[in-house]
Amino acid sequence: MKFGRSAGIVFAAVLLCGGTGSVNAAVSELVPPGYRPAPDTEEGGLWADMDRQEAEVKVSPTLVADEALNTYVRKMVCELAGDYCASLRVYIVDDSRNNAMTAPNGMVIVWTGLLLRCQNEAELAFVLGHEITHYLKRHSLLNFQKEVRTTGSFAGLTAAGGIGQLFGVMAAGTIASYSRDQEREADAGGFDLVVGKGYDPGQGAFFMANTAEEEEANANQVKSSAYLSSHPDMKERFAVLTKRADDIQARAHADIIGAEAYRAAIGPHRAAWLEEFNRGDYAQSVAIIKQLLKGEPQSGELQYYLGEAYRRRNANGDLKNAVAAYQAAIAATDAPNAAHRGLGLVSLKANQKTVAREEFQKYLSLVPMASDRATVEYYLATMGGSP
Numbered sequence: 001m002k003f004g005r006s007a008g009i010v011f012a013a014v015l016l017c018g019g020t021g022s023v024n025a026a027v028s029e030l031v032p033p034g035y036r037p038a039p040d041t042e043e044g045g046l047w048a049d050m051d052r053q054e055a056e057v058k059v060s061p062t063l064v065a066d067e068a069l070n071t072y073v074r075k076m077v078c079e080l081a082g083d084y085c086a087s088l089r090v091y092i093v094d095d096s097r098n099n100a101m102t103a104p105n106g107m108v109i110v111w112t113g114l115l116l117r118c119q120n121e122a123e124l125a126f127v128l129g130h131e132i133t134h135y136l137k138r139h140s141l142l143n144f145q146k147e148v149r150t151t152g153s154f155a156g157l158t159a160a161g162g163i164g165q166l167f168g169v170m171a172a173g174t175i176a177s178y179s180r181d182q183e184r185e186a187d188a189g190g191f192d193l194v195v196g197k198g199y200d201p202g203q204g205a206f207f208m209a210n211t212a213e214e215e216e217a218n219a220n221q222v223k224s225s226a227y228l229s230s231h232p233d234m235k236e237r238f239a240v241l242t243k244r245a246d247d248i249q250a251r252a253h254a255d256i257i258g259a260e261a262y263r264a265a266i267g268p269h270r271a272a273w274l275e276e277f278n279r280g281d282y283a284q285s286v287a288i289i290k291q292l293l294k295g296e297p298q299s300g301e302l303q304y305y306l307g308e309a310y311r312r313r314n315a316n317g318d319l320k321n322a323v324a325a326y327q328a329a330i331a332a333t334d335a336p337n338a339a340h341r342g343l344g345l346v347s348l349k350a351n352q353k354t355v356a357r358e359e360f361q362k363y364l365s366l367v368p369m370a371s372d373r374a375t376v377e378y379y380l381a382t383m384g385g386s387p
Contacts, residue, residue: 030136033083043104046144050105057091057107064092064112064269072265073110076121080129080193084136096276098211100127102135104144115266116273117214117288118207119295121258125197126204129190136189139182198256210291217287259295271336274305282313300332304339311346322346337366341376353383 037043057063064070070092078085087106096113103109108131118124134140178186187204195201266273277285289306296302307325310318326343329335344359360376370376 031084031087031138034087042145043141046141047105050103050107054089054103054105054107057093057109060093062094064094066268069265069269073115073124076125077108077128077132079197080125081132084132088132088135096273096280098214100131102131104135104138104140106135108132112269112273113277116270116277117210117291118262119259119292120203121262122194122199122203122256123207124262125194125199126190126207129193130186131190132193133186133189134178134182137182137185139178139186142182143178200255200257203257213291214284214287218281218284263296271301271305274301278305278308278312282309285309286313298332300329300335300339303329303332304336304342307339307342307346311342319346319350323350337363340366341370341372344376344379348379348383357383 037047039045039048070090073092074090077088077090081088084106088102088108089106090108090110092110092112092115095111096116097111098113098117099109099111100114101109108128110128114127115124118127191201191204194204274285274289277288286306286309289302289309293299293302293306303325307322307329310322310325323343323346326339326346329339330343340359340363344356344363347353347356347359357380360380364370364373364376367373
């Protein structure tokens, strides 16, 4: 999958040139567990390039170092992959894009933007199962071989100026531009992997519906969503997955959602991810946070960042929406202290100085060593107030 926002980070594996040897015949069988191709084949050359890129990923400053989160995601990948667990290596990279992928050599990349958008373990499992199926079916190798047969070569980007630049180009990569039939196969295979582990079969359709909604909200940005380009029509995929989910639920016990475990795993990082998102396309931020609030309507953290998105966007009606979000955040049991500052800022803008003064003073009392204390004190001084 390749969709969502752009950001400069690590990984260009899917664009690199294969090695030496003749083009293999079309691959249809599953890659065997523990498999590694002979180095003097086209596939072996492709794997060698993936290995070189993986070596750079391992030392990338964008890797998320939190061992608890890495262990959590690795465990999910291993359980879904079964006998292929030892063949897959998971790396979580700090990037706001909604993405995950598995390279031909078994390198699994999970973006924090995906982890932010998923609302539970079952949704993430569907994405991971989809990507694992691409690996098992050797779809990237088939694409590589097709490119070589069609053009007689495959233009590598090894000298393009570093892994960051390569990663930025990766979104249009030939190897990972799966055909619609390959995407259907990955959907079906991923569905089977996930349901086989007892996950609620309806969560994959929920994730796709949210992805489509986010893209619609992001109308001012060029659509880069793989769900809206190379993937089959969204309505088709939603209908197929929904029907399969209904069939499964009618005859099998598959109902694991894992919302609480998932929130606990990403909890230490979510505020930072939300803050990063709130520096970009605010329409997209609002859409994503509203989706998350459907599952956590009482979350003070989410209400606060919704208020921040409205305040920073500052479009027609946003001031009123920001006030409501900040007030909801303050009323929550997990109210972020910064919600008082946010409410103070929008109240000051609305010339409601009494409210602004009270909220600024509350903020400083709760966070006496705030990094922006001097700024807040300045606002108070302009209103004739004091800390």
